[in-house]
Amino acid sequence: MKMRWIRTLPVFLVCFLAALPAAADVSFVREIAPILLKRCTGCHGERANLGGYRTHTYQNLMRMGASGQAVVVPGKPNASRLFRLITAQAEAVRMPRSDEPLSAVQIELLRKWILEGAKFDGSDPTTPLKSLSGPRVHPAAPAVYRVPVPVLALAFKPGGQELAVGGYHEVTLWNPATGALLRRLQHLPQRIQALAFSRDGKQLLVGGGTPGEYGEVALVDPATGERTKVLDTFSDIVLSAAFSPDGKRIVAGGADAGVRAYETESGKRLWVSNIHADWVTSVCFSSDGKFVASASRDMTVKIHEAQDGALFTTYNGHNRQIGAHRGAAPVYAVRFDPASDLAYSAGGGKWIQVWDPIKAKAESGDAGDMEERFAKDGHARYIAHGFQQDVYALAVRDGQLFAASADGALKQFDLSTLQPVRTYSGYRDWVFTLDYDAASHRVAGGSYGGEVRVWDTQTGRPLAAFQAQPGALSNPIGTL
Numbered sequence: 030m031k032m033r034w035i036r037t038l039p040v041f042l043v044c045f046l047a048a049l050p051a052a053a054d055v056s057f058v059r060e061i062a063p064i065l066l067k068r069c070t071g072c073h074g075e076r077a078n079l080g081g082y083r084t085h086t087y088q089n090l091m092r093m094g095a096s097g098q099a100v101v102v103p104g105k106p107n108a109s110r111l112f113r114l115i116t117a118q119a120e121a122v123r124m125p126r127s128d129e130p131l132s133a134v135q136i137e138l139l140r141k142w143i144l145e146g147a148k149f150d151g152s153d154p155t156t157p158l159k160s161l162s163g164p165r166v167h168p169a170a171p172a173v174y175r176v177p178v179p180v181l182a183l184a185f186k187p188g189g190q191e192l193a194v195g196g197y198h199e200v201t202l203w204n205p206a207t208g209a210l211l212r213r214l215q216h217l218p219q220r221i222q223a224l225a226f227s228r229d230g231k232q233l234l235v236g237g238g239t240p241g242e243y244g245e246v247a248l249v250d251p252a253t254g255e256r257t258k259v260l261d262t263f264s265d266i267v268l269s270a271a272f273s274p275d276g277k278r279i280v281a282g283g284a285d286a287g288v289r290a291y292e293t294e295s296g297k298r299l300w301v302s303n304i305h306a307d308w309v310t311s312v313c314f315s316s317d318g319k320f321v322a323s324a325s326r327d328m329t330v331k332i333h334e335a336q337d338g339a340l341f342t343t344y345n346g347h348n349r350q351i352g353a354h355r356g357a358a359p360v361y362a363v364r365f366d367p368a369s370d371l372a373y374s375a376g377g378g379k380w381i382q383v384w385d386p387i388k389a390k391a392e393s394g395d396a397g398d399m400e401e402r403f404a405k406d407g408h409a410r411y412i413a414h415g416f417q418q419d420v421y422a423l424a425v426r427d428g429q430l431f432a433a434s435a436d437g438a439l440k441q442f443d444l445s446t447l448q449p450v451r452t453y454s455g456y457r458d459w460v461f462t463l464d465y466d467a468a469s470h471r472v473a474g475g476s477y478g479g480e481v482r483v484w485d486t487q488t489g490r491p492l493a494a495f496q497a498q499p500g501a502l503s504n505p506i507g508t509l
Contacts, residue, residue, distance in 0.1 A: 054145050054148070055138055055142040055145060056150050057142065057147075057148065057150050058150050058151045058161045058162070060138050060142070061138065061139065061142050062087075062161045063162070064135050064139065065084050065090065065158055066158045068125050068131060068135075069124075069125065070083075070084055070085045070158065072125070075157065075264070080095050080096070081095030082095065082100065085157050085158055085159075086155055086156060087149045087154040087156075088155050091154075096110065098110045101143060101147050102143070102147075103146045103147040103148075104143070104145075104146055105144075106139075106143040106144055109143050111124075112139060112140060115130070115136060157264035157285075159242065159243060159263075159264040159265075160244075160262045160264050162262075163259075164245060164247075164259040165243060165245070165262075166216070167198050167216045167217055167219070169198065169199075169216060170196060170197055170199035170213065171500070172500055173499070173501070174196075174498040174500055174501060176479075177478060177479025177480075177497065177498045178196060178197045178498075179461065179476075180461065180462060180476060180479055180480070180481055181220065181221060182195035182224040182462050182475070183224060183474075183481065184225055184233075184464050185464050185465075185466035185469070185471065186226050186251065187226055187229070187230045187466070187468070188468055188469060189205065189468055190204075190469070191203070191211060192205040192481070193224050193226070194224075194475060194481055194497045195220075195221025195462075196221065196499070197220075198215060198216065198218070198219055199214055199216075199221075199499075200213075200217060200221060200249070200254075201213050201214070201497060202251065203481070204493075205471055205473060205483045205492060205493055206483070206492050208481075208493035208494065208495035214249055214251065214254035216254075217247075217256065218235070218243070219237070219238065220237045220240065221237040222236055222237045222238075222266060222267060222268045222269070222283075223236030223237065223267060223268065223269050223270040223271075223281070225270060225272055226251070227272060227276050227293075228272070231250075231251070232251070232257070232293075233248070233249045234247075234248060234249075234271070235247050235248075235270075236270035236281055237266060237267055238265070238266035238267055239266060240266045240284065241265060241284075242265070242266075243263070243264075244262065244263030244264065244265050244267040244283050244285065245259060245262050245263065245267060246259075246260045246261055246263075246279070246281040246289075246291075247259045247260060248260065248296075259296075260281070260298075261289060263283055264285050265283055266283050266284050267281050267282070267283040268282060268283040268284060268309065268310055269281065269282050269310060269311045269312045269313075271312055271313045271314060272293070272314075273293075273314040273318050273335070274316060274367070277293050277294070278292060278293060278299070278318075278335070279291045279292075279293055280313070280314065280323075282309030282310075282311075283308065283309055284309075286303065286306065286308060286309060287301060287303045287305070288309055288312060288323045289302075290321065290335070300337055301338065302331070302338045304331060304340060305325040305331060307325050307326035307327040307359075308325060308326045309323050309324070309325050310324050310325060310359070310360065310361045311323070311324040311361060311362045311364075312324075312363075313364055313365055314335060314365070315365045315372075316366065316367045316369065316370060318335060319336075320332050320333065320335055320341060320386055321333040321334075321335050322374075322386075324360035324361065324362060324376070325360060326359040326360070327359075328359055328360060329360065330343070330346075330347070330363050330372070331344075332344065332389070332390075341386065342390035342393055343393065344384060344386070345393075346374075346382050346384060346407075347359075347360050347374065347376060347377075347378065347382065354380055354411050356377075356378045358376050358377025358419075359377050359419075360374050360376040360377075361375065361377075361421050362374065362376065362422050364423045364424065366425045368428070370386070370387070371383055371384065372384055372385070373423055374423075375414070375420035375423055376419060376420060376421075379413060380412060380414065381411070381412040381414050381420065381432060382412075383410040383411070383412065383447070384407075384408065384409040384410075388408040389409075392408065412430070412442060412447050414432055414440060414442075415449070416432070416434040416436045416440070418434055418459075419435050420432050420433065420434050421433055421434065421459070421460065421462070422460075422462050422463045423463075424464055424465040424472070425444070426465055426467045427467035428444045428445060429441060429444065429465065429467075429486065430443075431465050431472055433460040433461065433462065433463040433474050434460060435460070436460075437456035437457065437460060438456060438460065439453040439454075439460060439463055439472065439474045440453070441486060453484050453491075455482060455494065456478070456482065457476070457478050457480065458476045458477040458480065460474045460475070460477075461475060461477055470485055470487045471484070471486065471492065475497065479496050479498055480494065480496060480497075481494070481495055481496075481497050
């Protein structure tokens with residue numbers, strides 16, 4: 030008798046819930062999206078579309094699948110193929126296939142949502158379900174790092190007296206002259222991939238997330254660590270973020286292959302661009318604020334109109350197939366020279382490329398004349414950087430260009446001559462990030478092994494070298 034009661038419990042719950050007095054409408058964002066995300070998107074999601082059907086956005090959920098039948102019919106659960114499949118008795122038919130059935134509570138929520146009109150209560154029906162739930166509440170960072178974590182982002186506070194370094198669920202602030210830890214800004218995304226200070230140093234732009242799962246771009250008070258404004262959440266990790274020259278706008282891009290722009294003061298999203306075919310690895314504004322550049326693993330740099338995100342031109346110099354500077358490689362970094370309209374980009378390959386977006390547009394064409402165009406010398410110039418491996422970061426200020434490489438070193442170049450000035454070495458692992466503060470003449474780089482090194486760029490003298498490893502007994506690295 031007892032076992033029979035347990036077997037009939039799901040039916041009992043369905044009947045009980047259906048008989049309850051009318052309550053508030055079922056929320057797609059709060060109640061339906063989490064069910065779909067956990068139980069459906071593995072087979073019918075962004076990367077998998079069994080049966081020609083995807084459920085990773087509301088827009089896709091409401092489309093017909095390969096069967097040609099309406100998957101969701103607003104107001105009619107029994108006419109909705111989705112509801113019939115999740116309630117099917119035969120295991121060969123029931124969804125999710127080869128998995129536990131949905132609970133009675135989940136089934137009733139879906140039934141009621143469809144009955145109420147299958148309404149969407151979010152702001153954008155094309156937004157991935159991963160991003161609908163809003164900003165996450167992040168845990169505190171570990172009190173003590175047992176091992177160093179990769180340093181994937183760092184930034185000087187204007188004036189060069191403090192250095193922000195990305196950690197695990199936190200950003201740490203250090204004295205760049207001594208390597209002393211100043212404070213820890215916690216409860217931030219798991220991995221920090223982008224850092225930038227506002228011009229007055231009162232706001233810290235933080236981008237990051239959890240690879241393949243969640244991305245976030247936020248403004249943080251660097252004095253208190255308060256996350257004052259979460260600008261947006263993403264379906265994958267944010268890899269780059271930047272302020273406009275006047276500080277009034279922000280741009281971000283990441284592993285979802287998209288680029289988004291925001292108004293700094295209000296946090297309002299201004300536009301979204303999804304024209305890259307792979308990760309967006311680096312974003313920045315032009316010196317006059319008219320353009321946004323986005324570099325990608327798809328071997329291109331896209332130039333967008335900063336006002337509305339419209340494509341201005343595509344720079345294909347990193348995908349040249351013939352000529353003296355031939356090669357095809359992903360682009361990991363793009364920066365504009367604040368003193369000019371020139372762009373500098375690098376990644377795989379042997380050169381840092383110097384080019385003008387206006388001239389790049391004039392030289393662009395279609396695939397039919399690509400070989401003819403590339404056979405001719407264009408306006409771009411090339412800096413042979415001398416690294417043996419990929420370049421991951423660039424900084425361009427004060428007539429100087431700095432590059433960080435998987436070789437485990439930084440290099441400095443003079444922009445007037447495009448010739449090398451000096452090499453900053455000593456790292457034991459790939460260098461993924463760097464920043465240069467012109468006021469203090471300091472350059473800093475961070476490595477995959479957790480090392481941070483700081484130099485005086487006028488003399489080449491090392492200032493500090495430490496492991497960004499809070500709680501460790503000894504942070505300094507050997508002798509300078």
